[in-house]
Amino acid sequence: MKPQSTKVMAASAALMMFLGACQRPQTETDAGTGTGAATAAMTTSVIPRPAQVEPRSGQFLLTGKTPLRVSAGDGEATRIARDFAARLRQARGFEPQVGTGESDGAVNFLIDPKAPLASDEAYTLDITDRGATITARAPVGLFYGAVTLWQLATADGGQGDARIAAQRIEDAPRFVWRGLMLDVARHFRSVDEVKALLDQMALHKLNTFHWHLTDDQGWRIQIRQYPKLTEVGGCRIPAGAAGRDADGKPKPYCGYYTQDEIRDVVQYAAQRFITVVPEIDLPGHAQAAIAAYPQLGVTGQAPPVSPDWGINTWLFNVDDGTFTFLENVLGEVMELFPSRYIHLGGDEAAKDQWQKSPAVQAKLRELNLKDEMQLQSWFMGRLGTFIESKGRRLIGWDEILEGGPPADATVMSWRGTQGAIDAARAGHDVVLSPAPDLYFDHIQSDAADETPGRLDVISLKDVYGYQVVPVQLSAEQAKHVLGAQANLWTEHMRTNDRVQRALFPRAAALAENTWTPAPRHDWNDFLQRMPADMARYRAAGFHAADSAFAVRFAAQTAADGRGTVTLSNQSGFGQIRYTTDGSEPSPTSSAYAQPLAVSLPATIKANAFVDGKPLAATRSFAVDAKNLRTRGSHALRSCKKGLTLRLEDDAPANGKPDGDRAILLTDVFDPCWVYDGAELDGIGTLEVRVGQLPHNFQLWKDAKLVVTRPATVPGGALEVRLDGCEGKPVATLPLAPARRSDGLSTLQATLPALSGRHDLCFTFASGGYNPMWAIDEVTLLPGR
Template sequence: MRQHFKLLTLIFVISLYSCSDNSKSKDFTVNDINIIPKPAELTLDKGSFSIDENTKIIAHDSLKNIAKILTDKLKSSSNIELDFSESSDSNFIQFVAKEGLENEAYELSITNKKVTVTANSLGGFLYGVQSILQLLPAEIYGTDTKGDLILPAVEIKDKPRFRYRGLMLDLSRHFFPKEYILKTIDRLAMHKMNVLHLHLVDDQGWRMEIKKYPKLTEIAAWRVDQEDKHWNARDKNDPNVKGTYGGFLTQKELKEIVAYAAQNNIDVIPEIEMPAHVTSVMAAYPELTCHGNPVAVPSGGVWPITDIYCAGKETTFEFLEDVLTEVMEVFPSKYIHIGGDEATKTNWEKCPDCQRRMKKEGLKDVHELQSYFVKRMEKFINSKGKKLIGWDEILEGGLAPEATVMSWRGVKGGEEAAEQGHDVIMTPGSYCYFDHYQGPQNDEPIAQGGYLPLSKVYQFDPIVEGMSEKEAKHILGGQANLWAEYIPTTSHSEYMIFPRLAALSEALWSPIKLRDWNDFSKRIKTQFNRYDELGINYAKSAYLVTSDMDIDLENKSVKMTLQNEFPKSDIRYVLGDAKLSEKAIPYVNPVEISESTVVKASLFEYDKPIGKVFMDTIKFHKGVAKVVNYVIPYNDRYTGSGPSTLVNTLRGTKNFHDGQWQAWLNDNMEVVIDLDQPTEIHKVTVGALENQGPGIYYPIKIEVFVSDDGKKFNSVGNLERPYAKNAGSELKDFIVKFDKQQTKYIKVIATNLKRTPAGSGVFLFIDEILVE
């Protein structure tokens, strides 16, 4: 929402009656200024300005809601309740309307006598208040601010680089209630973000009340509960079984959300997917498919997505126009998002209705039929005074005339749309998909895949190098997307959003010339304190120490490099049983290790470890660097580091693309390790990975054999582990112990499950065979 304020002699004033109390005066340094996103221009002066219980508020009616944002924070955190007054002549904060300023821009001037916020819109005044709050101690965001409320003397001139700064919440894969969405709106405003995109429809659930079609909330909003299984390993549901897991938002609740967002200068954009990602709709109204057969709301992943709207039936368009009419009555946004992605059109190719449509409209293929579908829906949306947004697949077959493209498959679709003169919102997965891992997979909750740390989000620039000035003007901004397949709770959702939203907010708001990771790294630590006060379950992944290792098999030694995301970090480590204390060894150069040991490391601040402790065990077992003969070859897609992978001491992570895993598809692992000479052994450990979504399962049996000649083998031990459901990603060492043996050859067989419960193929992943 945008509101213009005429320049008035009436001003918004907060009057401070503490001019004689010099004991509260304070000089600040640049290090005390930790506003995120970084203001376009900021000058720090000497002096400060204090707020206390004598402060009075003078506000025009149109500004009282903004004044309440500040006064409510003061009351809740410091128990200071400020009264409104008609006038004042000293020690005040004034909000002045100025027509020449751009939308959302503001100016903030703080001296030891007064504070002036100048703006020309609701957003500008709101963001001025947000900057004031970030100049106060972080405790202002909590409920117990004990110190003085002192503002540094600064001059700020600030405005956003991009006009579209968004976050998408996926409510379909896992449903989040109104209360969480309202909290998210507060946090978007805190970061000067101005768009909340609600993904209300997908295969796994419909989330909005549509009064004309009650089955959408009676049937499409609910699925069979299979939360104990991995998202991509869930069973296909029976259409006759009633779903119990899900939920939806009533139109009344959505109107509350929209109104609250408007107060915070946030536009709420609804997404109603079409023609694909609508299996849930087909469960409620199967007559809208090409085939008309009953289907169930899926409980997990669907691929390919074939149960889509029939593009040949007029009833499809009647249904969608009815639905969108109700959607537009709830959401005043000028944009309606229709999705448009990942439609598998095999049913269209054989559907008589679709073929008849193609012939009538002169369409040469199903891609042009999708373009017809999108253009027809755009015409309807435009007739209601709205604009259509779609994912970059809507480019296929020809783009609708006035459509805005949301480019997610990299930036190519955005570039193409901008070249054609269309507006673009950049949201490439490599920078903006917050469902990706943000730290080492071993230390993170299961996620969609990919790696998007805080530092990489900070590098995002919606303007692609080489764009012309004309094309760049079509780039409206950018957006983070939080797809929720692996995010069942609001706490987990917060963890994936924060602090990456802070990095994105600065990438979209601040001038690119101010982009400085070192400076941001300093300011984000104060933002963490604010998150603590707000009770946000933010990720501390940026603190995590990670390692890279090089192995010298000939000399049986390892070089370990340690790092984390923060520049010039104080990383310290210890070996063996030593305690990780202030006396730990400062990390300077790669750590050379030539004997079995445990490495522990952490980032330190003020001589204390912070964040989760890094720990790795390097074990130079009796099989290290020995020759491995592969009786059954490993799969050529997952070859590890070659034939020595299983005996190189280096362990794999939950990221099965890390180069430390060998895999067997539908085959057992069967290898023979040549120990060179008779060696006494009593234990063999096999390291394995399970991630049932992509078809990686633990072995169901491991057996160890020994031989003196490499021809005749005797079994010395085995263990069995039956298949079990596993919703997560997990590493496990399978240990086979036996009586001491003198042997030259060891054969290890790990038995593959071979077929999943759903009948698909199975990968067996092994990273190391430890011989002791």
């Protein structure tokens, strides 16, 4: 994209100052200090930020009596205008009427195929004190213009009439692929839940929904010719306590979409100008399909639908009958999905079974192929040719490059960016969706109340700052970059609430990254627009995460025996205000300026505010002698930082069937943790709350990295060492009592007399790796 012109930049700056009349800017006094503090008046609360904004004098008053005008006979413009009116009714409580013919004082919705705009997705929005006009050359651009006007009308979060600053917006997207991927194979989401996600995508101008419908853990799409795919492949028995009912009997986890439901979702998305790209993963991640039809596999045996995460080794075979099956499946898929692209996976296809199979090896020789990677390329190419014969195009994960990709394949790069670089240099179109940068199953903060997911942290700011076009590409090669997509794998996302929190508001940052021209990216300005966006999520009942803004507490014992508590938030944005009397913090509560010295016991409640509005849910922290010496698992350090995860326990913490489950930090490779700098003066007892998790991970070649330690006492023990994991043993906590409970158990041990600060290393010497033992929290107690 060309840099913004000096004229437009000056106009945008002028608009920032002008908008104060109806959308009050944040000042440093309002926002506090820190890296995210407001440094200038905010523009207008639109995400993604428009490409160009030119200020005008005056304001437009949008009310229930404001007419919405379309050209006679323009059905698409009429539908978009009615959608706009319905959204106003939901957000502000009034619904303007739609009529025909342009008029003053109206909002005019115009589709002009000859409009001099950059693309079908582009639009102009002219707002004066006499009305507003949205112009686009295609319905999709008109829809995006209406979304922008709706955001302007809801910027203050209020009800009733809306005052909108006069301005002219010229807008067009930076990339054509602006996507989210949702995995429903691991954890199924209902049609209504998917639609709620599509609504939020549309309101952020995201246009591609990649639907991961099949995997080892579940087949989620009805195929008429093969009913067992959903009857058998749509159910699994979860690992551990989650897979047993109250009587100890197997408790299946099931779910799939009927073809009518698929059509409904595809139509719903199309009405919001979102393309749904289906994924049928192959030749690996096929265990659910092979469980349903064992003849499709290499061994002829029927595995269970997998309860395990990771890389399972069940592959489709390479027989003609299997290709007939896959072509029949893809034929039905293409009947349901009109998208240009059909995603065929191609990732993590462990070749063990192919290597051991005489039949597969005979096929490899018959085709005169060098190895199994070339066989996979042939496999993908054969199916790619089939879908191309139907007028579609193959897209797959970057492993399809390894044996030579099909000629017209589009590559989705997930193993970092190298796959995108190699593909673009070879002339293939690419979509960037690399791990960990755009993998939204990574947690977004290290706070105690963060949802389950992978470590390390991928924050809101990280996503905003992600560079979509690799610097290694030339300008000509960069033309192959279609855009970017965030992926949400749901192994650890059991509930829809967690799915929504994992996706938004990070998806809003991705939306701006992929829509707005790079010279217009501005993290601090984005933060200024986030309060309005967070308010919109709340109004819609959508559970977006507030991790970037939520107050965090760090406490320690002061010299006089009181507690010292430090307050902060991840983004450094907003003024933190707090109370100590149990009341909810408000914009007039005490402003946080320095660490708080409090008498014990005390309870601190805090939130961050901008322009008098809270940025997050209130957080509370109880300060007492025990809490000051307690660290949750999130505050412990992994010894080796292998495959570290925040995992939900498989059993409720309180023993009730539907109770909340604890979130436990664990390293799948090595359950070893360090409590850094423990203050041991006067400490005589160590209390550790532990849990056990099923080791339901298929690690393929990485299985050799799993560490087991021999049990030194019957049932195993949690062993504690001083100043390093090879240091002096100071405590042994037998695990036998904890083995009797599926939930959490509290263990205690007496410590020898120690003084000063020391690192404490915790290792589970249990004699095996299943179950995985994990620490919930560690407490240091005074001597008796």
